[in-house]
Amino acid sequence: MKHSQDLNEDVADVLLSEDQIRAKVTELGSGSAPTMPAAS
């Protein structure tokens, strides 16, 4: 079983930080995030 340090070492780049994700989830949940119109 790999430990957290080993898991981190398997990652080449951090694409999205925890802060970025939490901020976006808050936007999505509040309905203020941009939405894409449903295809007709």
Place this chain on the structure above:
Amino acid sequence: MADLMRQIDLPLRIDLMEVSSYGGTATESSGLVRILKDLSAPIDDRDVLLVEDIIDTGLTLNYLIRYLRGKNPRSIKVCSLLDKPARRLVEIPIDYVGFEIPDAFVVGYGLDFGEVYRNLRFVGVLRPEAYES
């Protein structure tokens, strides 16, 4: 999912499905879907928000939407934290998107490879040697 539900100020119910694609490889979806756990309660005449972690080819989601429509909900909308449009094979209306990301193998914040990495606190690109070995 837990983060999102705490931000939605509406009366709601949470239900979970577990699906597994098969016939592909460890990193490529075939679009063939096996439902390992179905919904626990009926959704007829309910407004349904289908929450995904990531959408890439769209094959699994396309199957799920069709499957859920058969349960006669009032509406179905789709929300995904991540969208990988470069990989899309079927057009699917995604109503709420967190981030569009490039075509890279990502893990963390709930996303796994072989059931590992889900507990990373960020979304990161996995080194090829971690999934090719």
